[in-house]
Structures are given as structure tokens and as C-alpha cells.
Amino acid sequence: MFHKSVRDCVRCGTCKTICPTYETLRNETMSGRGRIAILDAILSGQIKPSGRAVESIFSCIQCGACARNCPPGINIPEVLYTGRKYLKRYAGGYKLFRLLTGIALKHPDILFSISRLLKKPVNRFLIRNNLVPCGFSLPDNSLTRLPQVINTRDRKGRVAVFRGCSTNYAYPEIGNSLIRVLVKLGYEVILPKAEVCCGTPFRTLGMEKEARAFARKNVEVFGRLKADAVISACPTCILALKYEYPLLINRGIENAMDIPSFLSLQENMTLNNPLTMKAFYHDPCHMLYGLKVSREPREILKKCGVTLTGNSDHSCCGFGGSTYSIKFRDASLRLAKARWKTIEESSAEAVFTSCPGCILQLKKVCRSVDVFHVIEAVDEAMG
Ligand code: SF4
Ligand code: SF4
Structure with missing residues (x-):
């Protein structure tokens, strides 16, 4: 499938016109077409997988803008995820990222607790490395400390919340808002402690084996809950759970839903306090x-x-x-x-x-x- 997709590219350049990384750098190797051409050249042995070629494949932001209008229908982000899996061993500059990502995603709560103890230097490190905005401060608590089941009066249904790493460890107040809204709407809320990261950060680094293991874990944990829906404040997580897991492990979380789609189905949402x-x-x-x-x-x-x-x-x-x-x-x-x-x-x-x-x-x-x-x-x- 991967090889066929690479070969199917007709080099029309439609993907290039909408690619944000091309738009910023005006360099063909930073466009969808350029990246597919590089993969093709590597696979056919015309060029060696090193230096700028590898950098080009890892520089895609995985926004997905290109996939919707490719005439032969190539799923360009998926092709590039697979490309990263094959090229991972040539991407020496990403070794440390892979190591740190592995530690962070496998032990997020331990890392969060340590970071809280070292809050000031950690905040400085995150800001200096462009990971968070100036003035950002790690929250005192993540959503993990909440009970696994939050009840409501007049229960009309049961919803599981997929916390997601950014909500959980950077903006838990967003998760708290989501829980409050769900409870007000009459849903019992389940927050399974066994949730793991959706796996997307692994895939961006070509760590498909780790991403697959996390996908299996989430499918197992959320699959047995019998919830009406699995909701997350993060669309990247929902995209992974619902549409990327089936490509990775042949099974996804079918009832995963983004917040706006879920809320648009709620007929009893009373908004008494308009924001004007x-x-x-x-x-x-x-x-x-x-x-x-x-x-x-x-x-x-x-x-x-x-x-x-x-x-x-x-x-x-x-x-x-x-x-x-x-x-x-x-x-x-x-x-x-x-x-x-x-x-x-x-x-x-x-x-x-x-x-x-x-x-x-x-x-x-x-x-x-x-x-x-x-x-x-x-x-x-x-x-
Ligand atoms: S997914 Fe990658 S190649 Fe496609 S438009 Fe976004 S940045 Fe460009
Ligand atoms: S839109 Fe599709 S066929 Fe056209 S250059 Fe991009 S990947 Fe190739």
C-alpha cells in the first residue's frame, strides 16, 4: 500500500498549493509533492536516505490539508508516517527525541510529579524550547487525580472522556470544563486511569511499534466501558482513536467524538448566561x-x-x-x-x-x- 501510494503520485502539485510548510519556506522539498518524490527516489535507490532527504520527510506538520484534494486520492500524511517508520534509523538527529518521548509517554504521571517539584526550571525549559507560551506555568494538578466515575443527577447516559496529554498536563481546566458540561447535560462521566497517550507523538517520530502498542491498550480500555461516546477536547486524539487506529491495528474506537459534534446533538443544552x-x-x-x-x-x-x-x-x-x-x-x-x-x-x-x-x-x-x-x-x- 505504501509503495503503491508513492508510485501513484502524478506530480500534479495540487498538494503543494495548500501545504503550510511549503508556504513558509518556499522550498519544493518542504511540500507534499516534494516529500513523495523524495520517498520515491529513496525506494527506487536513486538517492540515499540521508541528510536533507530525511529532514524533509520529518518536517511535515501532518496537518492533512493535502490529503483532501490529491487527484489519485493518496493519504499523504499516512504515507509520510510510514516513510518515517522506514527512515527512523537514518534520522540520527531525532534519537534524543525518541528517547525522551518514550520516557515521557510511558511514565507521564511520574514525569509530571517531578516537573511540578521543579516547576520554575521546567517552566523556563519549556518556554525556552518553544513548547509553551511565555507566562505558561505547569498546572498544580492533572486530571488523573479525579475519580474514575463522576456521577450526575437524572442520568441520561454515560460518556467516557479521553483526557489526552495536552489537556491533562498543560490545560486541565479545559478538561474540567468538559466534565462540568457533561454532568450538567445529565451524563455520568468515566475517566479511565488506564488511558495512555493516543500515540500520535510516537508516529511523528516513526515509532510505529510503540504507537501500535498504545493503540491496542486504548482500544481495550475504552472498548470495555460500554459508553455512549468517547469524547476528547483534542481533535488529534479523536482522529487517532477513530480513523488512524483502524489503519494501525485494524480496530478503532468507533464511538469516539469531538466536542462540537457531540454538543451539536444535545437538545437539552440550556445557555442562560450568554457571553456577548x-x-x-x-x-x-x-x-x-x-x-x-x-x-x-x-x-x-x-x-x-x-x-x-x-x-x-x-x-x-x-x-x-x-x-x-x-x-x-x-x-x-x-x-x-x-x-x-x-x-x-x-x-x-x-x-x-x-x-x-x-x-x-x-x-x-x-x-x-x-x-x-x-x-x-x-x-x-x-x-
Ligand atoms: S500534511 Fe504535510 S505535506 Fe500535507 S499539507 Fe500538511 S505539512 Fe504539507
Ligand atoms: S496532489 Fe497527490 S498526485 Fe498531486 S503531487 Fe500531491 S501527492 Fe502527488
Whole structure:
């Protein structure tokens, strides 16, 4: 499948016109077409898998913008994930990333506890390495400390929450908003302690074996809950659970749902406390291109009393996970600054989005307005 996809490319360049990494660097090797051509040349032995060739494959932000309009229908992000798996051993510069990612994702709670004890130097390290915005401070608690079952009066259903790493360890207040909203809507909330990372950070580093092991674990844990839905504040997690796991392990979490889609089905959502503000909505790439959800969050914000303003054309915020933010720091910040320009022109009083990763990134540049998750607007508006 991988080899066929690489061969199927007709070099039309449609993917290049929409690729954020090409847009920033104006270099063919940083476009979808360039990356597929490089893989083709490596597979056919025309070039050696070293240096810039490998860097090009690892520099894709995995936004998914290109996959939707490729004429032969190549799933370019999936091809590049597989390409990274094959090229991992030639990517010497990523060895330390792989080691640290392995430790962090296998022992996140221990690492979080140690980081909290060393809060000041850890905050400084995270800010200096472009992982978090200036002024960021590690939260005092993650969502892991919450009970596994949170009850509600007049229970109408049962929902499992997939916490996700960024929500859990960077913005637990987003997770708390989600839980409050679900309880107010009449759902019993399950937070399984056995949840592991969705595995996407492993895949971005070519660590497919580790990603598969995590996928199996999550499918086993969430599969036995018999919940009406598995919800996460992070679209990257939902994309992985629902659509990427079947490609990885032949089984996914079919009832996984993003927040805006889930909320748009709730008929009893009473919003008594409208926000009355002018705000900009930023589409997260994985929500827009992966889950194909863009109308629902806007409708929800409008119901919350938010007046949306500004140019709704999409562009990537440049987060691309921790590897991209560190390894391609300048390009990542350039994309964020371009996004800020559009936001600034909109004269919005606040920015809303549906992804904790986008929030981390946008807060690096949105100094004069605050950035929130859509679920925080709903929590506030429900009163
Ligand atoms: S996934 Fe995004 S960054 Fe990667 S090649 Fe496609 S458009 Fe470019
Ligand atoms: S859009 Fe598809 S066929 Fe065209 S250059 Fe990109 S990967 Fe190749």
C-alpha cells in the first residue's frame, strides 16, 4: 500500500498549493509533492536516505490539508508516517527525541510529579524550547487525580472522556470544563486511569511499534466501558482513536467524538448566561481536514452569545506537536505570526478554537487577546 501510494503520485502539485510548510519556506522539498518524490527516489535507490532527504520527510506538520484534494486520492500524511517508520534509523538527529518521548509517554504521571517539584526550571525549559507560551506555568494538578466515575443527577447516559496529554498536563481546566458540561447535560462521566497517550507523538517520530502498542491498550480500555461516546477536547486524539487506529491495528474506537459534534446533538443544552463578545474562531487542522468539522463549533459559539468576526479562511497555527515546535522552531513561529496577523485584523476580543495544542501555539503570539477552547465558552454560558 505504501509503495503503491508513492508510485501513484502524478506530480500534479495540487498538494503543494495548500501545504503550510511549503508556504513558509518556499522550498519544493518542504511540500507534499516534494516529500513523495523524495520517498520515491529513496525506494527506487536513486538517492540515499540521508541528510536533507530525511529532514524533509520529518518536517511535515501532518496537518492533512493535502490529503483532501490529491487527484489519485493518496493519504499523504499516512504515507509520510510510514516513510518515517522506514527512515527512523537514518534520522540520527531525532534519537534524543525518541528517547525522551518514550520516557515521557510511558511514565507521564511520574514525569509530571517531578516537573511540578521543579516547576520554575521546567517552566523556563519549556518556554525556552518553544513548547509553551511565555507566562505558561505547569498546572498544580492533572486530571488523573479525579475519580474514575463522576456521577450526575437524572442520568441520561454515560460518556467516557479521553483526557489526552495536552489537556491533562498543560490545560486541565479545559478538561474540567468538559466534565462540568457533561454532568450538567445529565451524563455520568468515566475517566479511565488506564488511558495512555493516543500515540500520535510516537508516529511523528516513526515509532510505529510503540504507537501500535498504545493503540491496542486504548482500544481495550475504552472498548470495555460500554459508553455512549468517547469524547476528547483534542481533535488529534479523536482522529487517532477513530480513523488512524483502524489503519494501525485494524480496530478503532468507533464511538469516539469531538466536542462540537457531540454538543451539536444535545437538545437539552440550556445557555442562560450568554457571553456577548466578539471573537475569532481558529479551525484546528485535525478538526477541519481530519474530522471535517467546521460548522458545528461556530454554531455552538453563536448559541453561547459569541459574535464571530474576521476572515474565516483557514491557515495552520504551526504547532505540529512538540517535535515540530522544537526542530523547526522558526518555521513554526512564522506560521503562528501569520495567523496572529489575521486575528489582529479581525479586532476580536478573544480567540476560540477546539484544540489544546492550537491554544498552546496561539498563546505564543496572541499577546493582547486571550485564547480559549470552545468547551470553556459552553461551560461559562451554561452558568
Ligand atoms: S500534511 Fe500538511 S505539512 Fe504535510 S505535506 Fe500535507 S499539507 Fe504539507
Ligand atoms: S496532489 Fe497527490 S498526485 Fe498531486 S503531487 Fe500531491 S501527492 Fe502527488
